[in-house]
Amino acid sequence: xxxxxxxxxxxxxxxxMYALVALGFVLIYKASGVFNFAxxxxxxxxxxxxxxxxxxxxxxxxxxxxxxxxxxxxxxxAFISMIVLGIATERIVLRPLVNQPHITLFMATIGLTYVxxxxxxxxxxxxxxxxxxxxxxxxxxxxxxxxxIGVSKFDLFAAGVAASLVGLLALLFQYTxxxxxxxxxxxxxxxxxxxxxxxxxxxxVVWAVAGFVALVAGxxxxxxxxxxFALTFTALKALPVLILGGFTSVPGAIVGGLIIxxxxxxAEVYVGPFVGGGIEGWFPYMLAxxxxxxxxxxxxxxxxxxxx
Amino acid sequence: xxYREAGQFKATYAEDSxxxxxxxxxxxxxxxxxxxxxxxxxxxxxYWLKAILIPVLIFSLAAIGLNILTGYAGQLSLGSAAFMAVxxxxxxxxxxxxxxxxxxxxxxxxxxxxxxxxxLFGLPSxxxxxxxxxxxxxxxxxxxVWALVKFPWxxxxxxxxxxxxxxxxxxxxxxxxxxAKYVLTFLIVAFMALLAKNMVRSxxxxxxxxxxDMDVAAQVIGFRLMRTKLLxxxxxxxxxxxxxxxxxxxxxxxxxxxxxxxxxxxxxLFMIIIGGVGSIMGSFLGAAFIVLLPxxxxxxxxxIFGDSLGAGFVSNFQLIVFGGLIIFFLIVEPHGLAxxxxxxxxxxxxxxxxx
Amino acid sequence: MARxxxxxxxxxxxxxxxxxxxxxxxxxxxxxxxxxxxxIIGPNGAGKSSMLNVINGVYHPQEGQIFFKGALRPKMEPxxxxxxxxxxxxxxxxxxxxxxxxxxxxxxxxxxMKCNFLQHALYWGAAQKEEIAHRIxxxxxxEFLEIQDIRKTPVGxxxxxxxxxxxxxxxxxxxxxxxxxxxxxAGMNVEEKQDMCxxxxxxxxxxxxxxxxxxxxxxxxxxxxxxxxxxxxxKKIGDGVPxxxxxxxxxxxxxxxxxx
Numbered sequence: 001x002x003x004x005x006x007x008x009x010x011x012x013x014x015x016x017m018y019a020l021v022a023l024g025f026v027l028i029y030k031a032s033g034v035f036n037f038a039x040x041x042x043x044x045x046x047x048x049x050x051x052x053x054x055x056x057x058x059x060x061x062x063x064x065x066x067x068x069x070x071x072x073x074x075x076x077x078a079f080i081s082m083i084v085l086g087i088a089t090e091r092i093v094l095r096p097l098v099n100q101p102h103i104t105l106f107m108a109t110i111g112l113t114y115v116x117x118x119x120x121x122x123x124x125x126x127x128x129x130x131x132x133x134x135x136x137x138x139x140x141x142x143x144x145x146x147x148x149i150g151v152s153k154f155d156l157f158a159a160g161v162a163a164s165l166v167g168l169l170a171l172l173f174q175y176t177x178x179x180x181x182x183x184x185x186x187x188x189x190x191x192x193x194x195x196x197x198x199x200x201x202x203x204x205v206v207w208a209v210a211g212f213v214a215l216v217a218g219x220x221x222x223x224x225x226x227x228x229f230a231l232t233f234t235a236l237k238a239l240p241v242l243i244l245g246g247f248t249s250v251p252g253a254i255v256g257g258l259i260i261x262x263x264x265x266x267a268e269v270y271v272g273p274f275v276g277g278g279i280e281g282w283f284p285y286m287l288a289x290x291x292x293x294x295x296x297x298x299x300x301x302x303x304x305x306x307x308x
Numbered sequence: 309x310x311y312r313e314a315g316q317f318k319a320t321y322a323e324d325s326x327x328x329x330x331x332x333x334x335x336x337x338x339x340x341x342x343x344x345x346x347x348x349x350x351x352x353x354x355y356w357l358k359a360i361l362i363p364v365l366i367f368s369l370a371a372i373g374l375n376i377l378t379g380y381a382g383q384l385s386l387g388s389a390a391f392m393a394v395x396x397x398x399x400x401x402x403x404x405x406x407x408x409x410x411x412x413x414x415x416x417x418x419x420x421x422x423x424x425x426x427x428l429f430g431l432p433s434x435x436x437x438x439x440x441x442x443x444x445x446x447x448x449x450x451x452x453v454w455a456l457v458k459f460p461w462x463x464x465x466x467x468x469x470x471x472x473x474x475x476x477x478x479x480x481x482x483x484x485x486x487x488a489k490y491v492l493t494f495l496i497v498a499f500m501a502l503l504a505k506n507m508v509r510s511x512x513x514x515x516x517x518x519x520x521d522m523d524v525a526a527q528v529i530g531f532r533l534m535r536t537k538l539l540x541x542x543x544x545x546x547x548x549x550x551x552x553x554x555x556x557x558x559x560x561x562x563x564x565x566x567x568x569x570x571x572x573x574x575x576x577l578f579m580i581i582i583g584g585v586g587s588i589m590g591s592f593l594g595a596a597f598i599v600l601l602p603x604x605x606x607x608x609x610x611x612i613f614g615d616s617l618g619a620g621f622v623s624n625f626q627l628i629v630f631g632g633l634i635i636f637f638l639i640v641e642p643h644g645l646a647x648x649x650x651x652x653x654x655x656x657x658x659x660x661x662x663x
Numbered sequence: 664m665a666r667x668x669x670x671x672x673x674x675x676x677x678x679x680x681x682x683x684x685x686x687x688x689x690x691x692x693x694x695x696x697x698x699x700x701x702x703i704i705g706p707n708g709a710g711k712s713s714m715l716n717v718i719n720g721v722y723h724p725q726e727g728q729i730f731f732k733g734a735l736r737p738k739m740e741p742x743x744x745x746x747x748x749x750x751x752x753x754x755x756x757x758x759x760x761x762x763x764x765x766x767x768x769x770x771x772x773x774x775x776m777k778c779n780f781l782q783h784a785l786y787w788g789a790a791q792k793e794e795i796a797h798r799i800x801x802x803x804x805x806e807f808l809e810i811q812d813i814r815k816t817p818v819g820x821x822x823x824x825x826x827x828x829x830x831x832x833x834x835x836x837x838x839x840x841x842x843x844x845x846x847x848x849a850g851m852n853v854e855e856k857q858d859m860c861x862x863x864x865x866x867x868x869x870x871x872x873x874x875x876x877x878x879x880x881x882x883x884x885x886x887x888x889x890x891x892x893x894x895x896x897x898k899k900i901g902d903g904v905p906x907x908x909x910x911x912x913x914x915x916x917x918x919x920x921x922x923x
Contacts, residue, residue, distance in 0.1 A: 035439045092635070093635055093639075096639045097638065097639055100638075100642075102438060102439070103384055103438055103439065104638055104642060106384070106438075106439045106442065107384075107577070107581060107634065107638060108634065108635050108638045108639075110574060110577070110631075110634065111578075111630070111631040111632070111633070111634030111635040111638070112631060112635065113631065114574075114627045114628065114630050114631025114634070115627070115628050115631035115632055115635070116631075117624075117627055117631075118624040118625065118626070118627030118628035118631065119624075119628060121620070121624045121627075122621065122624040122625070122628070125620070126620055126624075236446070239443045239446065240443065242443070243440060243443055243444075275458065276458040276459070277458075278454060278457075278458065279454070281450050281454055282447060282450035282451040282454050285443070285444075285446050285447035285450055285451070286447050286451060288443065288444070288447070289432055289444045289447045292432050292435060292436050292440065292444060293431070293432055293435060296435040296436045296440070320795075321795045321798045321799065321802075322791065322795055325794065325795075325798070503784040503785070504784075506783055506784050506785065506786035506790075507780060507783050507784045509786075510778075510783035510786060510790060510794055511769070511772075511773055511776045511778065511783060511794075512780040512783045512784075513783075514762070514766055514769055514770045514773070515770070515773060517759055517761055517762050517766070518759050518762075518770050520759075520761065521758075521759035521760050521761050521762065522757050522758075522759060522760075524721065524741070524757065525753065525757035525758075525759070526759075526770075527721075527740065527741040527742050527745075528719060528721065528741045528742075528744075528745060528750075528751055528757075529742075529745055529750070529770055529771060529773060529774075529833070529837065530742045530745030530746060530773055530774040530837070531742060531770075531773060532742050533742075539780060543780070586761065
């Protein structure tokens with residue numbers, strides 16, 4: 001039983017990290033109707049840029065790479081890079097494709113994925129980097145001593161960060177002027193335009209926020225598994241999360257992430273041994289696929305009625 | 309001036325619905341067939357045949373497969389490479405396990421196996437569309453490659469699933485030289501392209517396009533969504549499967565499941581975007597473009613920037629160029645090279661008296 | 664008149680349709696007789712299009728029964744309705760935008776084409792013969808609707824009025840028993856309307872096709888309909904020959920917008 005709970009909690013916590021990536025997708029989808037396949041690449045780009053700036057600053061300023069000054073400066077620079085990337089994307093990719101079918105925009109973001117991956121590696125090199133956030137990946141002693149359940153401190157920290165980010169975004173969406181405009185744009189582009197909401201500004205804001213989310217996700221994933229190209233595949237797992245949660249729902253992204261995270265770990269541990277293991281790579285997709293057959297609109301998505 | 313259809317009157321509907329209704333096009337097409345079917349294998353060197361012409365043909369076939377599904381039936385798939393893998397490994401096992409299995413029969417069986425798997429993964433398309441479906445096809449991509457690696461039976465217990473294709477023998481003749489393999493590939497691809505063209509210009513193709521353009525209206529007219537979509541998945545996967553088998557038998561020779569990865573699926577998608585979504589000819593143009601571009605860049609980049617940048621730079625530069633081109637084509641010419649070709653022909657038809 | 668109005672062919676009894684909490688149709692009953700022109704009128708949002716969607720199986724009503732040619736019709740899919748000989752056009756043109764006029768109209772023949780995809784792939788013998796035989800039928804429709812000059816044009820490039828005509832052609836190509844027309848004259852100028860009226864009357868007269876018509880132009884409706892049913896807020900408020908409907912106080916109220 002302890003083992004089951006341990007696996008479950010581990011899965012749920014890693015699910016939070018999927019949710020974090022999925023959140024970036026949801027934000028952009030809600031505001032611009034673009035299913036941004038490049039979100040995974042953005043996570044990779046952000047993490048690599050952060051580590052790259054850290055190395056560069058440490059070298060040029062002659063400071064300790066682990067000092068908090070270098071950390072925050074790198075964070076700021078990486079965030080600015082994400083903003084620039086977002087603005088450039090809006091200008092170069094989205095604006096010319098406005099009013100095109102969704103599927104065209106989707107394919108364009110696949111192209112964007114290649115561009116971002118290429119740019120990231122061209123700027124910072126392709127070798128695997130470590131990333132230390134100063135939180136050790138070891139079980140919480142209190143839980144271990146009293147209940148013999150191993151829950152990683154790092155996972156808990158990551159979950160905490162994700163939760164606060166989600167809370168922050170929810171507040172932003174609900175109570176600020178930008179948030180209101182954002183929801184209006186998500187509802188109906190034309191109508192939003194007609195009451196004077198600057199569509200392009202909203203898109204830039206959203207891409208910047210999605211870039212920020214990608215940066216946080218990238219740093220956490222990077223600290224966990226190293227900053228490397230494989231991050232893009234991990235980030236792809238946010239897609240089944242979205243299918244489960246529905247593309248337009250922030251709570252959906254969270255719940256979907258938790259379900260995917262928990263079920264893939266449980267499946268790996270309990271089913272994996274019978275089929276040779278390694279099922280984590282496809283299990284979330286198959287789960288999502290099976291789920292789609294039952295409920296195509298996702299857990300929290302709105303049911304769509306075709307009007308003719 | 310030479311490209312005119314004036315004076316070529318169609319007296320019957322059969323004449324009016326030919327693939328090439330204009331005489332000059334027909335002549336051009338047969339010339340092209342003659343060049344690529346007869347002149348090229350006689351004249352081209354081994355490098356050209358092995359590194360460029362054979363892969364272009366095979367990828368064209370895969371692109372036709374994806375184009376049937378995505379371009380004609382409107383169902384986006386990100387798992388084409390996985391269906392190629394099914395074809396490659398199915399052909400390998402049919403030839404390995406059935407004594408005296410003729411190569412061409414194995415090829416058809418490989419295609420049929422891929423078609424079956426395609427139908428299975430096409431089932432969700434009955435309930436979902438657009439990028440939901442695209443994500444669902446990722447399940448096929450990851451699951452199939454995993455299964456081929458994990459179950460050693462598929463690769464006859466070789467380590468990490470690597471298999472070496474057997475000799476290709478038809479009626480006692482072994483296709484061993486690059487020339488022979490090229491001619492075989494050419495004939496198969498040309499034949500299958502013709503079949504595809506025929507399908508898309510008849511009722512089958514109209515059903516696919518109707519479902520693509522407006523599925524409710526298609527149903528109201530009497531098309532069955534399920535049958536139409538699953539047929540598109542089956543035919544598409546059949547083409548990808550045969551392409552995968554050819555990939556193993558006439559191109560690479562030694563294949564592993566990991567070779568049919570998501571990257572390859574994307575490349576095939578890029579071929580149809582650049583070549584032309586919903587165009588059989590575009591599939592060829594796109595495949596040629598995507599195969600030739602890296603070779604071109606490999607030679608061009610060092611020539612411009614010098615050799616000092618290293619291989620890493622070139623491969624990253626390639627990523628950027630690939631991605632950039634996709635975005636460029638989607639913005640500027642969503643119907644790809646095939647559409648440009650068509651525009652050029654329309655211009656040529658009027659040239660040199662445009663008014 | 665040459666045509667004879669026949670027996671009841673479609674009988675709708677107590678139809679109610681809801682989308683979630685929204686009531687689109689409430690307890691509606693009316694019938695359509697063979698060979699007649701039956702119009703459905705009513706203000707915007709009255710549930711007219713929903714009514715057509717119920718008839719050809721796009722929507723399934725929560726309550727009520729549909730009798731087709733005297734037999735209770737089970738819940739059916741649109742393609743099954745098509746197989747029964749029901750064709751229709753849409754309010755917001757539902758042509759296949761990526762195809763030519765000819766191909767669009769050819770899709771209307773699909774139920775009559777018997778070759779399978781393998782025969783199509785070979786395109787030799789039966790498949791080609793079939794294709795040409797149906798092309799001849801389609802050319803008849805093209806000639807009837809006077810759209811010969813645009814047959815090879817992609818429909819996306821056509822002006823609105825012509826697109827409506829092509830949509831009618833596609834429906835006619837199926838040689839339907841019942842033709843459902845959803846605002847075939849909306850957005851047309853007087854001349855185009857006159858043409859369309861002529862086509863509708865010709866179809867009815869020539870082929871004896873039963874026509875269910877939604878139209879806003881009262882002049883047209885009163886002129887060409889045999890019987891008219893009036894909907895308002897998803898309820899039936901009038902039913903009968905044009906003269907009766909015209910003088911029905913409820914109908915007048917709904918149209919003049921007297922407060923309820």
